[in-house]
Amino acid sequence: MTGSMAQDHTREIATLSVRLVAKVSGPVARVTISAPERGNCIDLATWKAFPPLFSALDGEPDIRVVILRGAGSHAFSTGADIAEFETERGTAAGSRAYEAANVAAFDAVAGIGKPVIAMIQGFCFGAGVGLAAACDLRVAAEDSLFAVPAARLGVGYPPTALKTLVSLMGPEPVKLLFYAADRFDAARALSVGLVGQVVPKAELEAIVSDLAHRIAAGAPLTITAAKRAIDAAAGVSQAFSAAKLQALADACFQSDDYAEGRKAFKDKRKPLFKGR
Numbered sequence: 352m353t354g355s356m357a358q359d360h361t362r363e364i365a366t367l368s369v370r371l372v373a374k375v376s377g378p379v380a381r382v383t384i385s386a387p388e389r390g391n392c393i394d395l396a397t398w399k400a401f402p403p404l405f406s407a408l409d410g411e412p413d414i415r416v417v418i419l420r421g422a423g424s425h426a427f428s429t430g431a432d433i434a435e436f437e438t439e440r441g442t443a444a445g446s447r448a449y450e451a452a453n454v455a456a457f458d459a460v461a462g463i464g465k466p467v468i469a470m471i472q473g474f475c476f477g478a479g480v481g482l483a484a485a486c487d488l489r490v491a492a493e494d495s496l497f498a499v500p501a502a503r504l505g506v507g508y509p510p511t512a513l514k515t516l517v518s519l520m521g522p523e524p525v526k527l528l529f530y531a532a533d534r535f536d537a538a539r540a541l542s543v544g545l546v547g548q549v550v551p552k553a554e555l556e557a558i559v560s561d562l563a564h565r566i567a568a569g570a571p572l573t574i575t576a577a578k579r580a581i582d583a584a585a586g587v588s589q590a591f592s593a594a595k596l597q598a599l600a601d602a603c604f605q606s607d608d609y610a611e612g613r614k615a616f617k618d619k620r621k622p623l624f625k626g627r
Contacts, residue, residue: 360376360377361374361375361376362374362375362376363375364380364404364407364408366400366403366404367396367399367400367403367404368394368396368397368399368400369385370384370385370386370391370393370394370396370397370400371383371384371385371397371400371401371404372385372422373404373408375411375414377567378413378414378415378416378564378567379414379415379416379417379418379560379563379564379567380408380411380414380416380417380418381417381418381420382404382408382417382418382419382420383420383421383422384397384419384420384421384422384427384428385421385422386422387421387422387423387425387426389429389432390425390426390428390429390474390476391421391422391423391426391427391428391429391479392428392429392430392431392432392433393428393430393431393432393456393478393479393482394431394432394434394435395432395435395439395449395452398431398449398452398453398455398456399452399455399456401455401456401459401460402455402456402458402459404459405417405459405460405462405463406459406463408463408465409463409464409465412571412626412627414465415465415566415567415569415571415574415626416465416466416467416468416563416566416567417463417465417466417467417468418467418468418470418559418560418563419460419467419468419469419470419482419483419486420469420470420471421472421473421479424472424473424552425472425473425474426472426473426474426475426479427469427470427471427472427473427474427475427479427483427495428474428475428476428478428479428482429474429476429477429479430476430477430478430479430480431449431453431477431478435449436504436506440506446506446507450507450509453478453481453509453512454509454511454512456482456485457481457482457484457485457509457511457512457515458485458511460482460485460486461485461486461515461582461587461588462588462590464575464578464579465571465574465575466487466488466566466574466578467485467486467487467488468486468487468488468489468490468559468562468563468566469482469483469486469488469489469490470490470555470556470559471483471489471490471491471492471495471546472491472492472494472495472552472555473492473494473495473496474495474496474498475491475495475496475497475498476496476497476498476499476500477498477499477500477501478512480497480498480499480516480528480545481508481509481512481515481516483546484512484515484516484519484545485512485515487578488547488548488562489545489546489547489548490546490547490548490549490550490555490558490559490562491537491540491541491546491548491549491550491555492537492549492550492551492552492555493537493549493550493551493552494537494552495536495537495540495546495549496534496535496536496537497528497534497535497536497540497545498528498532498533498534498535499528499529499532500532501529501532502529502530502532503532508529513525513529514586514587515587516528516545518585518586518587519544519545520543520544520545521543521544524543524544524545537549568621568624569624570603570606570608570609570612570622570624570626571608571624571626572599572602572603572606572608572626572627573603573608575599576596576599576600576602576603579591579595579596579599580596580599580600583596606627607625607627608622608624608625608626608627611623611624611625612624
């Protein structure tokens with residue numbers, strides 16, 4: 352994947368879908384689901400574009416944090432593109448292949464070593480909820496609305512995505528989302544743990560940007576080690592053994608960043624971490 356440097360020092364990273372836009376400015380990558388006229392619904396091509404994009408973002412050491420959002424101000428994502436239900440999901444085999452693409456996208460978002468922040472406003476429905484749940488942190492505007500109408504469509508929801516939701520909320524709120532297709536407003540989503548923060552809509556972008564830059568100022572190796580250990584403790588990732596998790600933590604103490612952190616503390620200045 353290639354990108355071109357713009358005059359404002361923001362560069363765009365090419366993706367495999369016109370509905371997925373990625374731009375990098377300094378240590379922050381902003382990934383936008385871009386189909387605002389259709390509620391930022393996600394078609395099969397876009398689901399398939401998530402893994403290579405997030406792999407590319409993970410491979411760039413200067414990127415420290417990723418923000419995932421929907422274009423415009425009315426929706427994070429209304430989920431899978433219903434227009435493809437009769438085509439890509441018209442048979443059991445097609446539905447299974449589509450679900451595999453869903454899961455691969457969720458895994459790509461959850462699996463990178465950098466923190467991912469979901470910036471949510473407006474509708475967050477269906478697979479959009481699973482995508483937000485795959486992020487490390489979820490900051491929602493006061494107008495956010497969450498729903499999973501799978502039972503009204505007769506579709507199956509990926510079990511691994513359900514596991515992630517249960518790890519966030521516990522089983523009963525997830526059952527309400529699925530059994531009754533209940534809609535959770537932002538306050539309810541906060542109370543059950545689906546989101547971690549609810550903010551005024553007018554302040555959402557500034558608050559998320561500030562959070563991203565505060566994270567980006569931290570030691571990348573420490574943050575990655577913590578992310579892997581926290582996900583393992585929450586039961587949503589089995590990718591790393593206990594020995595590997597300990598090795599990630601141990602590597603922090605052998606890094607140049609650890610020496611920099613100690614020196615900066617002694618010098619009473621902000622540390623400049625390089626991720627090595």
